[in-house]
């Protein structure tokens with residue numbers, strides 16, 4: 001019979017590894033299961049993490065490959081507006097090294113890692129959670145509680161009576177050689193990334209990540225993006241290798257049950273404005289670890305105790321997610337000429353000072369709420385959108 005762990009975390013991504021680090025640090029015996037041979041393999045991600053996340057969660061800085069200070073937004077007709085924050089706004093990490101570094105922190109606190117271990121079956125008993133790699137697996141992993149941190153698409157939540165996130169968009173991206181890219185560039189327009197946006201993000205030297213999110217036909221839009229005048233002329237990679245992944249745009253209805261919590265992208269804890277999931281997933285993972293610590297102290301992992309986790313994370317990011325979703329829906333209804341006019345507005349002194357005052361890399365609610373009340377913006381949206 002296997003030993004009983006306090007906590008088993010399924011998935012060694014940013015959310016799972018941070019949760020494991022914190023539960024191990026709190027003295028709970030912690031096991032992390034990762035289906036690949038190491039953390040951070042086969043990841044499709046730009047790797048942008050805001051400055052606040054590094055400060056608040058004391059994240060490792062060794063995997064940082066670039067720091068970002070300015071963003072230029074290009075409208076469909078080529079107008080642009082550049083926002084320079086005057087200091088680092090965010091950092092770009094190498095996800096393989098970042099996920100590994102977080103795993104290293106968890107290991108240094110005593111967490112055990114099992115790689116090449118794909119958790120396929122999960123069952124909650126009155127005394128424990130049992131995890132198996134297959135139906136034939138007669139030696140299940142046992143824990144007092146489990147954290148599902150698998151990213152989007154696992155059926156483990158379903159096996160314990162929970163749902164996965166229902167609404168998704170697709171992210172298509174490639175790492176390329178691109179000349180003369182100094183700042184982040186964002187490209188807007190119906191023909192570029194309908195309802196969302198495309199980007200070019202500088203890494204080290206002339207390396208860059210180029211990609212987009214959109215609801216449909218992402219591979220076609222990605223090929224079109226490579227022909228965007230700002231990209232085509234500077235691209236030095238003949239055939240960029242595109243990766244395609246779904247990203248949830250809404251949270252799951254319920255993220256806890258007896259002995260089980262769901263964290264990170266598996267719970268839809270992703271910014272609804274930009275589809276960035278690393279910081280929100282880790283913030284919520286920290287709340288999951290805190291709840292597990294309290295449950296262990298009471299020796300009670302029932303859903304009544306674990307419900308504190310959901311209350312905490314919805315309180316922290318729930319309103320932000322709702323506001324971001326409303327903005328995305330409104331933005332999706334704008335025509336290209338309205339987007340042109342919005343980008344034009346961004347060059348006005350009063351708008352620039354508003355953005356300076358309210359813009360935060362990870363929290364967009366104040367800026368959205370205030371902007372939506374601006375007469376100039378209402379003018380742009382004369383079609384009666386809001």
Ligand SMILES: Cc1cc2nc3c(=O)[nH]c(=O)nc-3n(C[C@H](O)[C@H](O)[C@H](O)COP(=O)(O)OP(=O)(O)OC[C@H]3O[C@@H](n4cnc5c(N)ncnc54)[C@H](O)[C@@H]3O)c2cc1C
Pocket residue numbers: 010011012013014015016033034035036039040041044045046047048049117118119120149150151152154170171172173211244245246247263264265266270275276277278279281
């Ligand atoms: C194109 C693109 C660009 C993006 N850019 C950014 C960005 O710049 N910034 C940002 O914040 N977010 C970005 N995101 C989103 C971000 O990548 C995810 O939200 C983030 O990786 C979620 O972290 P996670 O820990 O929840 O899950 P994941 O990072 O998906 O980690 C889950 C881990 O669990 C493992 N696993 C899965 N199932 C099992 C199983 N059954 N058993 C064992 N192991 C399992 C996986 O192998 C993986 O290691 C981007 C997404 C896309 C598609």
